[in-house]
Every structure is written in C-alpha cells, then in structure tokens.
Amino acid sequence: MLKTLIVYFSQGGTTAKVAESIAAGLRNAGQKVQLHNIRDGAPRDIEAYDAIGIGSPAYYFRPAFNITEYIRSLGDLHGMQVFVFTLYGTYPGATGNDIRKTLSFAGAEEIGYFKCRGADFFNGYLREGYLFSADNPSADELRQAERFGKTVAGIMSGRAYMPPPEDPELPLMYRVERLLSSRWIVNRIYCRLFSVKRDRCTACNICVQTCPTQNISVDSSGRPVWKKNCLLCVCCEMKCPEEAITSPLSWPIFYPAILYNVNRASNDPSISHVKVRISRGETSRV
Ligand SMILES: Cc1cc2nc3c(=O)[nH]c(=O)nc-3n(C[C@H](O)[C@H](O)[C@H](O)COP(=O)(O)O)c2cc1C
Structure with missing residues (x-):
C-alpha cells in the first residue's frame, strides 16, 4: 500500500x-x-x-x-x-x-x-x-x-503528469509589501516592536496559546514577551480580548498599504467579501 x-x-x-x-x-x-x-x-x-x-x-x-x-x-x-x-x-x-x-x-x-x-x-x-x-x-x-x-x-501509480504553469507575478506594490515582510526584517525588526498595554493586559495567556510558533513567553507578571520566531500572523493582536496588544502592522506607516490592498480587493469582482466588526478578539459579520 x-x-x-x-x-x-x-x-x-x-x-x-x-x-x-x-x-x-x-x-x-x-x-x-x-x-x-x-x-x-x-x-x-x-x-x-x-x-x-x-x-x-x-x-x-x-x-x-x-x-x-x-x-x-x-x-x-x-x-x-x-x-x-x-x-x-x-x-x-x-x-x-x-x-x-x-x-x-x-x-x-x-x-x-x-x-x-x-x-x-x-x-x-x-x-x-x-x-x-x-x-x-x-x-x-x-x-x-x-x-x-x-x-x-x-x-x-504511473499516470503522466503535466505541471501547471507558474502563477502570475503581482503588481509592484504587492512585491514591495512582500519585501517589507521578509523573514529577515520580521526577525530582526518587527519581532521587537510588538507591545502590550500593561494596564489592560490581564495575563489571560490567550496570546501565548494562539501563537503558532510558541514565540510568546511571559514575564514575571504574566505579560507577553515576544521572541524572534514570528510569522507575522498577528493573531496575538487579533485574538486579545482586552485589545491590549499592538503589532507593528498597526502602526500608521503601514496604513496606506493596507488601504491599498483593501481597496483593490474589494473592487475586484472575482473576490467575494463580507463586512465585519472585530471587537475584543471576536470577529462578527455586520
Ligand atoms: C498574516 C496573514 C497574511 C496573509 N497574506 C495573504 C496574502 O498575501 N495573499 C492572500 O491571498 N491571502 C493572504 N492571507 C489569507 C490566507 O492566506 C487565507 O485566508 C488562508 O485561507 C488562511 O489559511 P488557514 O485558515 O489555514 O490559516 C493572509 C492571512 C494572514 C493571517
């Protein structure tokens, strides 16, 4: 078999x-x-x-x-x-x-x-x-x-295979975004730029459990500390029920790129979307 x-x-x-x-x-x-x-x-x-x-x-x-x-x-x-x-x-x-x-x-x-x-x-x-x-x-x-x-x-089991062609490359803006989220930049720079509002964090540990690479440990007060093996999934920020975590992607400098992507994708008839609200770590349709 x-x-x-x-x-x-x-x-x-x-x-x-x-x-x-x-x-x-x-x-x-x-x-x-x-x-x-x-x-x-x-x-x-x-x-x-x-x-x-x-x-x-x-x-x-x-x-x-x-x-x-x-x-x-x-x-x-x-x-x-x-x-x-x-x-x-x-x-x-x-x-x-x-x-x-x-x-x-x-x-x-x-x-x-x-x-x-x-x-x-x-x-x-x-x-x-x-x-x-x-x-x-x-x-x-x-x-x-x-x-x-x-x-x-x-x-x-022996049938012939015809490989499909490569997927098409994207417009320049997306290639720049890919460059700005390279492994090197994420490890060396973004990893250090996650922050937690200490007055909001309740040390619930959800960010630690959510992280797919075990990249978050806790300090002596139970608050998250980020190490250097981040995928930039930003699920720690997304899932925080106290909205205490800020990832570098939430900095104003990235806002134009996010708006560009949202604008382009939401006006592309081949991509479906629904409107949602995210609050205290929960996403709901509106
Ligand atoms: C951090 C992050 C970055 C993503 N980047 C892209 C992207 O560049 N292009 C795209 O089409 N989808 C992107 N996605 C969407 C995911 O590829 C897509 O939703 C996928 O189905 C998620 O897989 P999962 O549900 O198994 O985690 C991204 C999602 C996340 C969370």
Whole structure:
C-alpha cells in the first residue's frame, strides 16, 4: 500500500480542511495517509513515505515562513514525489511558485499543484471591516481538493503528469509589501516592536496559546514577551480580548498599504467579501 505524508500549516483551519479533503481522495484510491499541521510538529524522517504533500496559506504573497523552513530542513529530496496546495484570501502572489521552486531545488519530483481560496482573517483587513473569501473553501472547492487527491494517487501509480504553469507575478506594490515582510526584517525588526498595554493586559495567556510558533513567553507578571520566531500572523493582536496588544502592522506607516490592498480587493469582482466588526478578539459579520 502506498503511503503519503501531508504536512501543512493552518492557523484559521481552511488549509486543514483542504488537507483533509486531499487525504480523503488519496485514501479512496487505497492509500495510507498521515496528516500533520506543522503547528504541532512534523516528521523530518520521511523515508517511510512514497510521496509528500506540502500545504500553506499565502502570508504576505509568499508561503508562511515555517513551511519554507520545514522543506529546507528535509535536505536532499532527490527522487521524492511531492505535491503542493495553497490557500489564499485575495492574491496568492508567489506562494505556490516559491514552494514549488524550493521543492524542485531540493531535487523533488512534482506530481501535483492545487490552490483555492480560504477565509482571510488578516487583522489589518478585519479592522477595516472586510473579511475576504469569507465562505471559502466552498463545498465545490473541497470536492475539487478530493478529486485532486485521487488524481495524485493516479500519478503515483504511473499516470503522466503535466505541471501547471507558474502563477502570475503581482503588481509592484504587492512585491514591495512582500519585501517589507521578509523573514529577515520580521526577525530582526518587527519581532521587537510588538507591545502590550500593561494596564489592560490581564495575563489571560490567550496570546501565548494562539501563537503558532510558541514565540510568546511571559514575564514575571504574566505579560507577553515576544521572541524572534514570528510569522507575522498577528493573531496575538487579533485574538486579545482586552485589545491590549499592538503589532507593528498597526502602526500608521503601514496604513496606506493596507488601504491599498483593501481597496483593490474589494473592487475586484472575482473576490467575494463580507463586512465585519472585530471587537475584543471576536470577529462578527455586520
Ligand atoms: C498574516 C496573514 C497574511 C496573509 N497574506 C495573504 C496574502 O498575501 N495573499 C492572500 O491571498 N491571502 C493572504 N492571507 C489569507 C490566507 O492566506 C487565507 O485566508 C488562508 O485561507 C488562511 O489559511 P488557514 O485558515 O489555514 O490559516 C493572509 C492571512 C494572514 C493571517
């Protein structure tokens, strides 16, 4: 029986849903499948598998840092069959391209690429009142993901594979935003710029539990302290019930970029959105 490992990152749950649907397609084709959300760790020893699936949401028009780092940690993938899936709320940019290139650079053989929309809980947009792709992945997209799993199983059993072309590059503004949220800048600069209002923080620990990379510890009074392994998901800020946390993305300097993105996406007829309100860590439709 063929064995496939699926490693993905999911903070909001949409990538996890797609991973489950792909796994269902592979299982229906008679395969054994292991799923890992990288939040909870993932195997580095991949010898036992016939193929690996890698899934990531778009984060700032590229894959989440933890996914790229995971692939690099696997070293030489010579001959390993791999497939890629990505989720995006507005524009995926280089997300799929980067993962595919990183895998190809490691010597892996691509056997599938799938992408679909996922509800975009990015705090910058939510604060402006917009939730993009709120109802994605749709039931139809999940069915497509399952079919994709079945197709991948067929290719693993010898069917031919024709790789889809690269995704198109984005306009300059988005590429600048991608540059401004590079791993180096996030680690060296933004990580130091999270702050907590000590008079509001109740040391509830929600930020610590929410952080997908265990990047938040607490000081002697139980208040959060940020370390240097941040994905800039800004979920600590978004989920704080006391609205005590400020991320660097909430600084006025980033406001024009966020407004540009919201304006562009909300006027793009191919992207759906609903109006929302975010208050005390909860997002509700209005
Ligand atoms: C910090 C952050 C950055 C994001 N950046 C992008 C982006 O550049 N392009 C895009 O289309 N979607 C972006 N999204 C939306 C996510 O890719 C999308 O909502 C995805 O479905 C989330 O996956 P998850 O629910 O598994 O966490 C971003 C979301 C967050 C939280």
